[in-house]
Amino acid sequence: MNFVQPIFLSGLVLAAVPILIHLINRKRARRLEFSALEFLLRRDPRLAKRLKMKELLLLLFRTLLVMAIPLALARPYLPSSSSGSAPLGAPRxxxxxxxxxxxxxxxxxxxxxxxxxxxxxxxxxxxxxxxxxxxxxxxxxxxxxxxxxxxxxxxxxxxxxxxxxxxxxxxxxxxxxxxxxxxxxxxxxxxxxxxxxxxxxxxxxxxxxxxxxxxxxxxxxxxxxxxxxxxxxPSNIRLSSVRQSQTSDGGSELITQVENHTASSSDAAVTLQLGKQVVRQAIQLDPNSSKEVRFGLGPSDVFETAEIRLENDDFPPDNTFFFQRRRHEAINVLVVNGSPRPIRFQDEVFFLRRAIEALKMVRNELVVEVVAPEGLKPATVVDRDVIILANIHVLDRDVAHTLKTAVEGGVGLLVTVGDQSDSDFGDSLRDLLVLPLREIHGSDARLSTDDGLGVGNIDIRADGARLLAGKGGESIRQARIFRYAVLAPPSPSDTNISTWVTLENGAPLLLERQQGRGRTMLLATSIDFDWTDLPAHPGYVQLVSVLLDHLSGGGTTSGRSQIHPGDPWTVSLPRNVKIRSVDVKGPDSTAKTEIRKTGERLQLTVREAKLPGSYQVYVNLADGSELKYLFSVNVARSDIQRIPATAKAxxxxxxxxxxxxTPAKRKADPDSTTVAGTPVWHFLLFSLVLLLAMEAYTAFKV
Structure with missing residues (x-):
């Protein structure tokens, strides 16, 4: 037998009250000789037994009566062994x-x-x-x-x-x-x-x-x-990111970030699996800290897909990271120079060009085109991986709409400010800025290490920002910012915005916003010497490299190699191809494909790949040849942060x-609490009435 309101069972202790009263009265009763009663008892001995029986019956009925009240309030029922028994209550x-x-x-x-x-x-x-x-x-x-x-x-x-x-x-x-x-x-x-x-x-x-x-x-x-x-x-140690970089010997290394989200030190084993090859490293993590783990790869290490994993903890989804070996395909960069100057070193993008030229010496996958604002047309946006708007004043409405569509489709956009950043700038780029522009702070004083503001914080929790926290970060921290754009504060509920770098007064300097499948970043100062001495520091080159790598992760030319569960993956196919069929192989067999024409090219989109893992896309062409593409699905970092809170909170x-x-002025439903089983409390209520009648009859008639 079970009870709907078992708390009322505590009232059963009151059943002892009639017994205690009976015992107390029995002890206090004094024996007095009464001749008439003595005569009656001697004449009929059965009368004494009847009186004693009456007392015991009254005690029993009163005890049962007290017990029946809390039992009825507790609403007992017999649980059903079958699923077809009728529960209580009105239909709903x-x-x-x-x-x-x-x-x-x-x-x-x-x-x-x-x-x-x-x-x-x-x-x-x-x-x-x-x-x-x-x-x-x-x-x-x-x-x-x-x-x-x-x-x-x-x-x-x-x-x-x-x-x-x-x-x-x-x-x-x-x-x-x-x-x-x-x-x-x-x-x-x-x-x-x-x-x-x-x-x-x-x-x-x-x-x-x-x-x-x-x-x-x-x-x-x-x-x-x-x-x-x-x-x-929960106790949680997670893999937050994996990246690949080249080494001087022609090989590369994999760098994974491991984060400890527990309040105690933890030991972890990080395992890299490349096909049948398995490499393992043991690390120790301080409470609420992170650590980089590096795996060296030689030129002979050939693989297409790989995974890095941790041992199981209380939250398994973030213990595995799937990825592909980077093939160093060309990153197509479009730079829009908003303030061209005849004197080279005074040009808005002079130092940006020099940084890119320095990067080309160690990596030849950068393809850069610089245009003036009037050269920025919808057609020039096509097939770009990264677009940089350097000190742009205003944008044509059609161009702004094209840029927004490109970013939502996977292009990375970097916006830098300068002396042309005013209210017109904020209005024309309203849909592209990470946050609305409020005003410009700072003075026009020339460079001096005693003036301006320094870099206050580099948030290593933001994707990619941790790459600026090393030696390059030390160089960036020495830079001085003399003028900067003041932005509207972000909404606390907007999880798509992250601040990479702030000034020492807390104002944001470098921010990122996820827009569709792409991302927009805003540098709240100039990229030349007009507002900052940042280009004079070695960390400037590292900053440009990190931004290009990060923003090109969503380019439309070759398709992103990493997506989140449920997000679409898109790749632009070569021109003039005729497709016979498309096959997708991976953990989620329900993933769907879609092909549509964009300009002169066909775009292939894979949708509803909801399970983490590595996926292979085979495009079978009419001439019998085959195109192969790879991408991985990994859980989103922002989703991982939604681990359940404690019950008390x-x-x-x-x-x-x-x-x-709770609905107001609504008639209460007496059977609002429903149970699956046979109710017993209705019988107890009937028994309660019956006991009252029997007690009254016994008291007055017996």
Whole structure:
């Protein structure tokens, strides 16, 4: 037997009260001789036995009466061994929003768990479905980022069938979006729901999730939150990035960044696998720190795909990083010189050109074209990997739209400011700037080490920024900034913006914003000697190299080699090719391909590659030849940061949200708590009335 409200069972201790009263009165009673009573007892001995029996019956009935009250309030029921027994309560329409995001892969720390916390999420959702009263309708919505997914396209009249389907689902490797899923649930209930409507969210809540849910209107709908959380924060060591660089002997080295997100020192083993070759390094990490691990590769080390992995911890998805060997294909760079000068060293891009020429001496994969602003046309943007706008005043609307489309398609854009950066500049580049431009700070005083501001912080947590934190970073820190652009502060909810470098007064100097499949970066000062002495420092060349490498990761010429789960991967095919078929081989067999014509070229896009791993794309041409492309899918760093919070932090906000969204002036449902089984408490209520009648009869008639 189980109980709906077991807390009322504590009232059973009150059953001792009638017994105690009986014992106390028995001790205090004084024996007095009474002749008439003595005569009666001697005449009929059975009367004494009857009086004693009456006292015992009254004691029994009163004890049972006291016990029946808390038992009835606890609402006992007999759990059903079959799934077809009728639960209690009125029929209702329930939509369960299920979080199956990447955070569901975290290991559960409950005693009865079997690794990922997703198992407990499914168990809770199925429990809600199994307890629905007969005649109820239900739906399950997965809170997938960008597009919430219905398990079935409508409210189902068979909740148990939904539960069986749910048990076969696995979590994804993408971040969840509870707000959009809850909005879809609200719409579904308003269109198809019964009189009693509920939304139940089963999720690993974060503070951001709760804040977003608070902004929705749930009037007329009961909202219930079911947090699925660990008892303690997870222990997590992760691979944040892998890059490849050339060495002087013609070989290369792989550099991976390992981060320790625990409050204690940790030992880790980093394993590199190139085909059948396996190399392993053991490292020790301080609390909340990071470390670079390097693997040397000789010229004879030939491979197409490889992986680096860590030993399992509480969060396995970020323990493996898949990548391809970089083939040093040409990076096509377009530089737009907004302030050309007849004297070379006074030209806006003079020092940028010299830095690129220095880079060409060690890497010949740079193809650079410099144009004036009037030479920037939509046609010149095609097939570029990186576009640099150096001190541009205004842009034609069509050109600005073309640039925005190119960035969203995968091109990297770098914007630098200068003496032409004014309100017109901010308006014409509004959709391209990382943050809106407010004003220009600083003076026109000539260079002096005693003037200006120094570099305050280089955030190694930002992708690529850690490459500036070495010797080059020391050189960059010695630079002085005399004038800089002041930007509007970013929204706390905008996770697409990251600050690489700040000035010593805290103002951002170098920022990045993810836009579609590409990225935009903003240098809040000039790239020449007008506003800074940065070009005079050796770190300037390293800065240019890091920015070109980082921004070219999304170029449209050869396609990105790294994408996140669910993101599209696009490659421009050679001109004048006729395609017979396209095959994609990789962990996700459901990935789809799409071919469309852009200008004179065909673009091949692979969509819905949702599982991490290495993918091979084979393009079979009509002439019998074959094109082969490679790309990898790795979990997004921003998604990894959404590891579930502790239960104590979420419970407090959960209670506040529940009170806020409770429907007002709604008739209470006495059977709102439902159970799967045979109710017993109705019988106890009948027994309670019967005991009262028997006690009254015994007291007055016996």
């Amino acid at each position: 329409s329930v939509v369960i929003v299920v979080d199956r995001g990447i955070e569901q892969w975290v290991d559960d720390d409950r005693v009865d768990s079997y690794r990922p916390i997703w198992n407990r999420t499914v168990r809770k959702a199925r429990e809600v479905l199994n307890r629905l009263p007969p005649g109820s309708t239900a739906a399950v919505i997965f809170a997938d980022r960008g597009r919430p997914t219905l398990l079935e396209s409508h409210l189902s009249q068979d909740p148990l069938k939904l539960g069986r389907k749910l048990s076969r689902i696995k979590p994804t490797y993408m971040r969840s979006d509870l707000k959009d899923a809850a909005g879809l649930a609200r719409t579904l209930l308003s269109e198809e729901g019964l009189e009693h409507r509920e939304i139940r969210i089963v999720a690993s809540f974060s503070v951001t999730d709760i804040a977003e849910l608070e902004s929705l209107d749930f009037r007329g709908i009961d909202l219930h939150l079911h947090p699925i959380l660990r008892k303690t924060p 979420v419970k407090k906000i959960e209670n506040a949200v529940g009170k806020k969204h």
